[in-house]
Amino acid sequence: MVDSMVYCSIMKRILAQDEIPDDIIQKSRRWQQSRNTFDPAEHSAPVYAILQEILAVPEDEWNGQSSLRPILTRFPKEGKGLYSKANLIACYRRLIAEGDLEPDPLIMRRIRMKPMRTQSGVAPVTVLTAPAGCPGKCIFCPDDWRMPKSYIYDEPGCQRAERDGFDPFRQTLGRIRSFESIGHSANKVELLILGGTWSAYSRNYREWFIQRCFDAMNSAGAFDAAMVDTAEEVASASLAEAQQRNVEAQHRNVGLVIETRPDWITPDEIRHLRRLGVTKVQIGVQSLDDEILTRNKRGHDVAAVRHALGLLRTAGFKLHLHWMPNLYGATPDSDREDFARFFDDPAIRPDELKIYPCSLIADTELYTLWQEGAYHPYTQDELVALLADVKPTIPAYTRVNRLFRDIPAHHIQAGVTMSNLREVVHDELVRRGARCGCIRCREIKWRRVRPDELTLRVTTYATDLTTEHFLEYVTGPQSEEPGLIAGFLRLSLPREPGVGSRRFMDEIHNSAMIREVHVYGPALAVGAERPGAPQHAGLGEQLMDAAREISRAAGFTRMSVIAATGTRAYYAARGFTLGDLYMHSDLLPRA
Ligand code: SF4
Numbered sequence: 001m002v003d004s005m006v007y008c009s010i011m012k013r014i015l016a017q018d019e020i021p022d023d024i025i026q027k028s029r030r031w032q033q034s035r036n037t038f039d040p041a042e043h044s045a046p047v048y049a050i051l052q053e054i055l056a057v058p059e060d061e062w063n064g065q066s067s068l069r070p071i072l073t074r075f076p077k078e079g080k081g082l083y084s085k086a087n088l089i090a091c092y093r094r095l096i097a098e099g100d101l102e103p104d105p106l107i108m109r110r111i112r113m114k115p116m117r118t119q120s121g122v123a124p125v126t127v128l129t130a131p132a133g134c135p136g137k138c139i140f141c142p143d144d145w146r147m148p149k150s151y152i153y154d155e156p157g158c159q160r161a162e163r164d165g166f167d168p169f170r171q172t173l174g175r176i177r178s179f180e181s182i183g184h185s186a187n188k189v190e191l192l193i194l195g196g197t198w199s200a201y202s203r204n205y206r207e208w209f210i211q212r213c214f215d216a217m218n219s220a221g222a223f224d225a226a227m228v229d230t231a232e233e234v235a236s237a238s239l240a241e242a243q244q245r246n247v248e249a250q251h252r253n254v255g256l257v258i259e260t261r262p263d264w265i266t267p268d269e270i271r272h273l274r275r276l277g278v279t280k281v282q283i284g285v286q287s288l289d290d291e292i293l294t295r296n297k298r299g300h301d302v303a304a305v306r307h308a309l310g311l312l313r314t315a316g317f318k319l320h321l322h323w324m325p326n327l328y329g330a331t332p333d334s335d336r337e338d339f340a341r342f343f344d345d346p347a348i349r350p351d352e353l354k355i356y357p358c359s360l361i362a363d364t365e366l367y368t369l370w371q372e373g374a375y376h377p378y379t380q381d382e383l384v385a386l387l388a389d390v391k392p393t394i395p396a397y398t399r400v401n402r403l404f405r406d407i408p409a410h411h412i413q414a415g416v417t418m419s420n421l422r423e424v425v426h427d428e429l430v431r432r433g434a435r436c437g438c439i440r441c442r443e444i445k446w447r448r449v450r451p452d453e454l455t456l457r458v459t460t461y462a463t464d465l466t467t468e469h470f471l472e473y474v475t476g477p478q479s480e481e482p483g484l485i486a487g488f489l490r491l492s493l494p495r496e497p498g499v500g501s502r503r504f505m506d507e508i509h510n511s512a513m514i515r516e517v518h519v520y521g522p523a524l525a526v527g528a529e530r531p532g533a534p535q536h537a538g539l540g541e542q543l544m545d546a547a548r549e550i551s552r553a554a555g556f557t558r559m560s561v562i563a564a565t566g567t568r569a570y571y572a573a574r575g576f577t578l579g580d581l582y583m584h585s586d587l588l589p590r591a
Pocket of ligand 1: 134135137138141150196
């Protein structure tokens, strides 16, 4: 392992304004101007009429954009063109501020932009660390000096990060404001920190970065109310102080995700991740074949992956793995075998998976191999057939978050470039009469459910060190669409006391561990309940009761939870008390 200082000694934490490339600043100005020229006061009357028409459509007849468009056409903007959703939201807010309209969640739901963004109940805020190297030497990995390793300057989130000078405070505040400006609640924030290998940044930088993200979450409301002017005014004195403030903040952190390499997961790193408040770890696995890992110069073997996952899982972290088909040396058939190992090998069995087919980028070693005729990107047919073969094999406890990385097509020198691969694979599955049973493909999304439609289903599976119970509330056989998932809980029971991380973390030595509780529904602000939405049907409590029963029956007397900082109040209200790095509650025998 290489000393992290090597990567950070040459690194700037925040770019000064004059270091941000001109094209990025100009693009940002143009975007701002286009947003700022609309004055809601001038358009309140026609938009009021539009909102009334939107409200008049019965729920069972509302069909998103198809219902909205005819209404907008009847009230053209200044006699020509249509009002955008951003225009509608700006006017809606003004009408409320002026007392001309009562807040109505139904209106917001129908005019909200990009409804998929918070569909899983949480606003995902993605931020990038500052440009720096990485201990890895992977032959496929792009190396753009403007970005942290593996990212390219014109990927969607990268431009935003560069515009903000990679400042964690500005990035976090900007994303929260952006969500709220398009009609989403950002009261529950999942913070995703991207950029090369997190563990290779200096400890000092990592702590500062997360502290500043928390400062932004803690003060977003005050900035919007113009109670503070500068980021310095709201700076906390320490990470611990920033976290403590977040426990009762308006914008609470309900999940914190970093990405790193398996060979950087050590006992020391596990403790530090918890100290930072991390709840989920993205691990670049890429392949479970030692020969492929070597040929692609990954710098670690499969044993390192197993070891890392064992430490992380027994410490309660959620495991989000990356798999990269079409690496150098792989074939579609060898990739089918490779994918099967993710679930056949008890030490792997991920909670979440990103499938990033290898993209051929200029100036990489892989590009040279391709020029020499030694590497062959899969054709579209080969890739779609491969993914359509593997998707139906995914178990109920895994969520496939992505099927393709959003690298702009002009960077991909050969091979598949389509960003809608997920839909193409889905169409192929429909054509075959097959289905994917992963969590994402079964999420309840916007559908309303009655509690009596839901049944509890428990999937139990073994890993090398634990017995995992995946508890999910799904629509039952009597429902129109059986098998849809409304909420789930991951319960992890160590096979024996002191396995994996339990060996050096006394606090959880022999606890039953809740690794995740998730109930679906759009991210609703506290108090803004939506009748019928699963987030407010008490599913979380019922899942926890069921987890307690399973744990008691297995002989456990204590339950712990890897609580994100902003969920501490939620768990405290349910009998958990704060320990050093986790929250705990005793499992009293049933009276
Ligand atoms: S470990 Fe990740 S970021 Fe580092 S070189 Fe390999 S792929 Fe790139």
